Amino acid sequence: MQKVIFLKYGELSTKKDNRNFFIKILNDTIKKKLQDKVEVSYDLGRMFIIPKNDNFEEVITKLQTIFGIHEIVVAYRLENKDLNDIKNNLITILQDKNFKTFKVEVKRSDKNYPIHSMELRKIFGATILKNKQNIKVDVNKPEVIINIEIRLKEVLIYFDSIKGLGGYPVSSLGKGILMLSGGIDSPVSGYLTIKRGVKLEAIYFESPPHTSDYALDKVKKLAKLLAPYNNDIKLHIINFTEIQEAIYKNIPHEYLITIMRRMMYRISAIVASRINAKVIVNGESIGQVASQTLTSMSVINEVVKIPVIRPVACLDKLEIIDIAKKIGTYDTSILPYEDCCTIFVPDHPVINPVKNKCEEYEKLIDYENMIYNAVKNRKVITIKEIEDNIYKDLL
Ligand code: ATP
Ligand code: MG
Numbered sequence: 001m002q003k004v005i006f007l008k009y010g011e012l013s014t015k016k017d018n019r020n021f022f023i024k025i026l027n028d029t030i031k032k033k034l035q036d037k038v039e040v041s042y043d044l045g046r047m048f049i050i051p052k053n054d055n056f057e058e059v060i061t062k063l064q065t066i067f068g069i070h071e072i073v074v075a076y077r078l079e080n081k082d083l084n085d086i087k088n089n090l091i092t093i094l095q096d097k098n099f100k101t102f103k104v105e106v107k108r109s110d111k112n113y114p115i116h117s118m119e120l121r122k123i124f125g126a127t128i129l130k131n132k133q134n135i136k137v138d139v140n141k142p143e144v145i146i147n148i149e150i151r152l153k154e155v156l157i158y159f160d161s162i163k164g165l166g167g168y169p170v171s172s173l174g175k176g177i178l179m180l181s182g183g184i185d186s187p188v189s190g191y192l193t194i195k196r197g198v199k200l201e202a203i204y205f206e207s208p209p210h211t212s213d214y215a216l217d218k219v220k221k222l223a224k225l226l227a228p229y230n231n232d233i234k235l236h237i238i239n240f241t242e243i244q245e246a247i248y249k250n251i252p253h254e255y256l257i258t259i260m261r262r263m264m265y266r267i268s269a270i271v272a273s274r275i276n277a278k279v280i281v282n283g284e285s286i287g288q289v290a291s292q293t294l295t296s297m298s299v300i301n302e303v304v305k306i307p308v309i310r311p312v313a314c315l316d317k318l319e320i321i322d323i324a325k326k327i328g329t330y331d332t333s334i335l336p337y338e339d340c341c342t343i344f345v346p347d348h349p350v351i352n353p354v355k356n357k358c359e360e361y362e363k364l365i366d367y368e369n370m371i372y373n374a375v376k377n378r379k380v381i382t383i384k385e386i387e388d389n390i391y392k393d394l395l
Pocket of ligand 2: 285
């Protein structure tokens, strides 16, 4: 009898044709994250993880940061499927477990096993009753459920399962580019997108000297907090000063934000095509500010063809904050460093911008050249999830 961890794939297992593909990516992610701490093996129904030094807790904590894992179960694995052997092991396992009521669940995926699950349930129930004092069966509200799975090559015995993060394994559904500001919304959007199996690279627009290195550090910290879910994260840093100053000098101020955001979208789309990202992801939320009315969003959106995903579009700020707290980005997001959007905010930004006016105003600046330079001169850094580089002091 061996104590093991196994994973239930949950949603993954409904994807029949791609199941192998998803499972393989999950296996690679786990191996990368837990490096030489575990042995991993899998079949189409279950993935087994055996901690090498018996450090179950540490391994489970890590597994709880990996998307694509729905349930984590600590189980006893028996290679011998002989009925008497299973019964004896069951008694040993239950020796130190205290409970008053229980229920037995049997799953028999080995369809050639000579005894059916209904019958097995009765047999195991009777064995338990005979060997433990003062307990009884309660099928409705049992204190413990004793699960016994008869599989092709083994028997698994276990009690509860621990909830995993769910979603899909990282990068199993392609790549996106996240517009990452220092705010609350964009890291949450990033998290929710990575959860759907999209590997992200992030893009940040800075305007030195109007924005400080502290603001950049804050974004790096946020990227660092997303890195464990994403298997590291690349951050593209765009110097936006020239564009922003040109807009500020030449364009009616009520259109500053609209046009600034159209420029951000254009740049994000170009970087996306360079890195083969299929979507732009951002933290826009309907109605949150003037640039996030439906009219604003559509006038801004129309400068790019690439789809734009807005995972928090329909959430209230408080709902977004809840997620930010849960994933640990909130405290960093509320640090008070200025963002390039906030320093050039006009008193009365337009709520219903008009596309033709944007186009007319944009002719006043040589934005194509500036965009070309901004993309060409961008800095790209890789923020690692494992602290082996100069960014380790950021957290
Ligand atoms: P957040 O929305 O992240 O809390 P915010 O509210 O300050 O920050 P908004 O002005 O609401 O940002 O901008 C909406 C979205 O545009 C952000 O969520 C982010 O995706 C993107 N964005 C804004 N500023 C920047 C920036 N300097 N660099 C990269 N993306 C940005
Ligand atoms: Mg916002």
